[in-house]
Amino acid sequence: MSDIGIGVISTAISLLLLGLGIPVGISLISGGFLGLLVLFEWNLKQALMVLGSSPYYSSASFELSVIPLFIVMGLFAMHTGSSKAAYTSAYKWFGRIPGSLGIATLIAAAAFGATCGASLAVAAIFTKVSFPEMIKRGYNKSIAAGLIVAGGCLGMLIPPSTVAVIYGILTGVSIGKLFLGGLGPGIFYTIIFSSAIGILAFFKKNIAPPIKEKISLKEKLISLKDFWSILLLAAIVLGGIYTGVFTPTEAAALGALASFILFIFLGKFSWRKLADALLDSAQTSVMIFLIIIGAAIFARMMSLSGLTSWITDTVSNSGFSPKLIFIFFLIVYIVLGMFLDSISMMCITLPVVFPLTKSFGFDPIWTATLIIISMEIGLLTPPMGLNVYVVKGAAGSSVTLEEVFRGSFFFIPLFVVGIVLFFFFPEIITWFPSKMMKLP
Secondary structure, three states: OOHHHHHHHHHHHHHHHHHOOOOHHHHHHHHHHHHHHHHOOOOHHHHHHHHHHHHHHHHOOHHHHHHHHHHHHHHHHHHOOHHHHHHHHHHHHOOOOOOHHHHHHHHHHHHHHHHHOOHHHHHHHHHHHOHHHHHHOOOOHHHHHHHHHHHHHHHHHOOOOHHHHHHHHHHOOOHHHHHHHOHHHHHHHHHHHHHHHHHHHHHOOOOOOOOOOOOOHHHHHHHHHHOHHHHHHHHHHHHHHHHOOOOHHHHHHHHHHHHHHHHHHOOOOOHHHHHHHHHHHHHHHHHHHHHHHHHHHHHHHHHHHOHHHHHHHHHHOOOOOHHHHHHHHHHHHHHHOOOOOHHHHHHHHHHHHHHHHHHOOOOHHHHHHHHHHHHHHHOOOOOOOHHHHHHHHHHHHHOOHHHHHHHHHOOHHHHHHHHHHHHHOOHHHHHHHHOOOOOO
């Protein structure tokens, strides 16, 4: 059997294990190791040497410390009540606009994304914070749930984004620029989602009824006092990266420290909450690191088998235009997103997709952001739309899975409109990274 054939079979084994529900990291390690064993002509010692060294060389990196730091920053921010403060403030400022609670949810989710960076976490938190309020005020269940699913997706675009961190680690692209690349699309989607809900509520008042109570300017201004903690964390992380004062890793460390200080300063500290935050951070980080280690072993097998080079050469010489090929990749990511989580998709596909897009001469920040958005669409769609299942799980029996999916479908065309716009006007993505100052 040829080396390329061994690579194809090893990849198929990893995908089969994923389909059977085996954890992503274990699936990638298993398929990669079996492929290496055959490629080394059943030399177990040589294959074990790769298996033994890859975990260290793929994870013993100072840059990787950004992952647990951003995760713990978001968890401390969650325990300070920042998510509820953001929702309350946004609700008071936009309360008289049609669909005001929905708009408040989207804006608050975008704001909280600046302290959290995890799509699923944002979706879970705002299901608890805003879903009961919307239902109490007569919102359609599907629309209310769909709003939170879409708001969760903003958490993956608004920096700092955990997915952007993983993408940067796997490809070597600047994490700071990836953060800023998601800023323009994140703001755009927040505006277009809010506008769509406002228009829908204006014409169908039974879908998202307006609130009747009047809120004074004084109350609006007072609500901002609970919003300052989010603004402070965002200013530390994004401001430091944008001005070149901090690297992303340093910004993550200072953000985590600032979030912990706020945790104590705002009177929310308890040893139980501290233990829960650290434990959750450790569990999530270990899961991500296991996937990274598995991806390193899998990528080594792909490289040695020649499968990566073969796919790259075949696609490059197919005669299709580079932009048409890239559009095909984006469609593939949308389809994969129906079955896999974002990190798994990147680990499996980027060893092939990234070298190709780089050879086409595309801007790496532009391609990365479009790929991340395409993966986000998959989080809205059946059968495995993860954000949908998170919202359903957090809402319990108050809404059915079908109702959540129905509400999330409303936002899919809006996501597609954004992708088309960013495709033809890449400056929406690249403007902020192009203005990023360099470290001295």
